[in-house]
Amino acid sequence: MKLINNTNIYTAQQNILVAVDCIIFGFDSKKLKLLLFKRKVEPSKGLWSLIGAFIKNDQSIDDGAKQILFESTGLQDIYLEQLKTYGDVYRDIAGRVISVVYYSLISVDKFELESVEKYDAHWFDLDDVPELIFDHGQMVSDAIKQLRTNAKHQPIGFNLLPAYFTIPELQILYESIYQRELDARNFRKKILSLDILTKTNKKDKSGSKKGAFLYAFNKEKFDELIAEGLNFEI
Amino acid sequence: MKLINNTNIYTAQQNILVAVDCIIFGFDSKKLKLLLFKRKVEPSKGLWSLIGAFIKNDQSIDDGAKQILFESTGLQDIYLEQLKTYGDVYRDIAGRVISVVYYSLISVDKFELESVEKYDAHWFDLDDVPELIFDHGQMVSDAIKQLRTNAKHQPIGFNLLPAYFTIPELQILYESIYQRELDARNFRKKILSLDILTKTNKKDKSGSKKGAFLYAFNKEKFDELIAEGLNFEI
DNA sequence: ACAAAAGTGTTAGATCTACACCCATGT
DNA sequence: ACATGGGTGTAGATCTAACACTTTTGT
Numbered sequence: 001m002k003l004i005n006n007t008n009i010y011t012a013q014q015n016i017l018v019a020v021d022c023i024i025f026g027f028d029s030k031k032l033k034l035l036l037f038k039r040k041v042e043p044s045k046g047l048w049s050l051i052g053a054f055i056k057n058d059q060s061i062d063d064g065a066k067q068i069l070f071e072s073t074g075l076q077d078i079y080l081e082q083l084k085t086y087g088d089v090y091r092d093i094a095g096r097v098i099s100v101v102y103y104s105l106i107s108v109d110k111f112e113l114e115s116v117e118k119y120d121a122h123w124f125d126l127d128d129v130p131e132l133i134f135d136h137g138q139m140v141s142d143a144i145k146q147l148r149t150n151a152k153h154q155p156i157g158f159n160l161l162p163a164y165f166t167i168p169e170l171q172i173l174y175e176s177i178y179q180r181e182l183d184a185r186n187f188r189k190k191i192l193s194l195d196i197l198t199k200t201n202k203k204d205k206s207g208s209k210k211g212a213f214l215y216a217f218n219k220e221k222f223d224e225l226i227a228e229g230l231n232f233e234i
Numbered sequence: 235m236k237l238i239n240n241t242n243i244y245t246a247q248q249n250i251l252v253a254v255d256c257i258i259f260g261f262d263s264k265k266l267k268l269l270l271f272k273r274k275v276e277p278s279k280g281l282w283s284l285i286g287a288f289i290k291n292d293q294s295i296d297d298g299a300k301q302i303l304f305e306s307t308g309l310q311d312i313y314l315e316q317l318k319t320y321g322d323v324y325r326d327i328a329g330r331v332i333s334v335v336y337y338s339l340i341s342v343d344k345f346e347l348e349s350v351e352k353y354d355a356h357w358f359d360l361d362d363v364p365e366l367i368f369d370h371g372q373m374v375s376d377a378i379k380q381l382r383t384n385a386k387h388q389p390i391g392f393n394l395l396p397a398y399f400t401i402p403e404l405q406i407l408y409e410s411i412y413q414r415e416l417d418a419r420n421f422r423k424k425i426l427s428l429d430i431l432t433k434t435n436k437k438d439k440s441g442s443k444k445g446a447f448l449y450a451f452n453k454e455k456f457d458e459l460i461a462e463g464l465n466f467e468i
Numbered sequence: 469a470c471a472a473a474a475g476t477g478t479t480a481g482a483t484c485t486a487c488a489c490c491c492a493t494g495t
Numbered sequence: 496a497c498a499t500g501g502g503t504g505t506a507g508a509t510c511t512a513a514c515a516c517t518t519t520t521g522t
Contacts, residue, residue: 001287001290001298001301001302001305002287002288003271003285003286003287003302003305003306003353004253004255004283004285004286004287004288005271005272005273005274005275005283005285005286005353005354013291014251014252014288014289014290014291015291016252016289016291017248018248018250018252018321018332019238021238037237037239038239039239040239041239049238049239051237051238051239052237052238052239053235053236053237053238054236054238054248055248055250055321056235056248057247057248057249057250057330058323059323060321060322060323061319061321061322061332062321062322064235064321067235068235068237071235071237072237082318082319084316085295085316085319085334087252087289087294087295087296087298087334088294088295088296089292089293089294096291098252098295098334100319100321100332119237119239120239166501167501167502168500168501168502183485183486183487184501184502185486185487185502185503185504186484186485186486188501188502188503189503189504190484205493205494207499207500207501208492208493208494208499208500208501209492209493209494209495209498209499209500209501210491210492210493210494210499210500210501210502211492211493211500211501212500212501212502213501213502400474401474401475402473402474417512417513417514418474418475419475419476419477419513419514420511420512420513422474422475422476423476423477424511439520439521441472441473441474442472442473442474442519442520442521443471443472443473443474443519443520443521443522444472444473444474444475444518444519444520444521445473445474445519445520446473446474446475447474447475
């Protein structure tokens with residue numbers, strides 16, 4: 001192996017393709033979901049997979065991920081973070097392909113259904129994920145683990161909710177991320193003490209007769225908090 | 235852009251090289267250090283850089299990283315973790331190269347000095363890092379951030395120390411990772427309460443006349459703890 | 469004898485956890 | 496009127512953070 005700081009010119013005879021795959025999490029006010037796509041071509045036609053593409057020569061990897069997300073869901077400017085790169089030699093049965101994997105969080109109500117048709121997309125419960133092609137199953141479990149970790153230190157949960165949401169909804173979301181029940185009083189106390197929610201005087205009555213007040217996430221206040229060095233934790 | 239689940243064959247006309255770069259952290263019982271290499275060839279000859287290489291067609295990315303580490307330091311089986319993949323179009327001035335970056339933690343006393351000669355390697359204090367080529371500076375600051383985060387939840391600090399170390403040494407290490415002073419009594423109390431250190435009856439007198447007892451990290455006990463679901467935190 | 473680092477406990481304050489009842493409203 | 500989920504307070508336990516003196520030993 002020639003280490004780069006000693007290599008004269010970039011003469012590597014590589015024959016490796018670079019792909020990007022996106023893990024798309026959603027939340028429908030009851031359960032955490034994963035958006036999967038049915039593969040329409042060989043190899044592994046008919047199996048479920050993440051959505052992905054090969055990046056173009058003149059496109060950054062980040063931009064590639066954004067574009068995949070946009071083309072498959074119609075959404076732009078959404079939470080999107082690089083997870084990990086998968087590079088085993090035989091991970092793709094059709095050739096040497098490495099995959100840079102991103103994960104994104106969207107609120108299911110924002111999702112445009114056209115993609116369902118075009119790409120054979122389907123939301124799956126996290127505890128009901130079908131067999132996936134290649135190493136996509138591993139990617140998904142890594143992403144879930146990462147989601148749980150990140151949820152403790154960043155307000156990523158808010159990306160999975162619509163602009164206005166109730167505290168019980170938020171609690172259910174965190175319960176499905178952490179997979180354990182939370183105490184309603186303690187949860188409410190803690191989340192409100194962070195002072196990053198703005199209460200509206202509207203109620204959502206879809207969940208109960210009494211109705212629950214709708215809140216909005218206050219990003220300015222949140223950014224202040226972070227700038228002051230506080231670390232968010234539920 | 236053709237999404238993969240819709241693409242017949244892998245006909246992407248890519249012209250992208252895949253490199254691996256390694257960030258090597260070390261600790262010399264006083265300060266946290268970074269191992270950098272002087273670039274011996276154009277472009278950017280003479281500037282400092284991380285050590286890296288292009289991966290081979292028949293080599294996984296993980297194995298590529300291990301090999302780079304072995305060739306540049308002589309060390310095997312050391313802590314090595316993938317950090318992130320950098321994929322901006324113009325990040326390397328000599329062509330389209332994406333870089334999968336790993337970081338590793340070694341104890342400086344294990345490092346074989348032959349590499350210093352062969353590759354023009356040098357240890358730098360973290361607060362005295364020189365200008366680096368391309369986006370390597372960004373990589374390093376991302377890695378430092380990641381190191382700080384991981385140090386809170388994994389016992390990675392122990393990889394930076396020799397097999398036997400004193401509690402004051404461990405404290406200095408954590409202080410240099412977190413960049414703040416820790417209370418000696420509280421630190422000792424907490425670290426001992428985890429019950430993952432094995433005390434020896436030997437003393438290291440290099441740091442003081444009285445001498446400090448040497449301890450070893452007990453990986454079995456640590457793994458038990460993790461298995462029980464406890465999460466390590468300093 | 470003294471300088472220099474190692475080692476040791478306690479206490480006040482903050483945070484976390486567990487827990488039970490009333491409220492508002494659609495049916 | 497009643498069933499359903501929304502909303503509220505407290506007390507005990509646990510954890511965190513601040514703080515000062517004694518011990519050991521090479522010089």
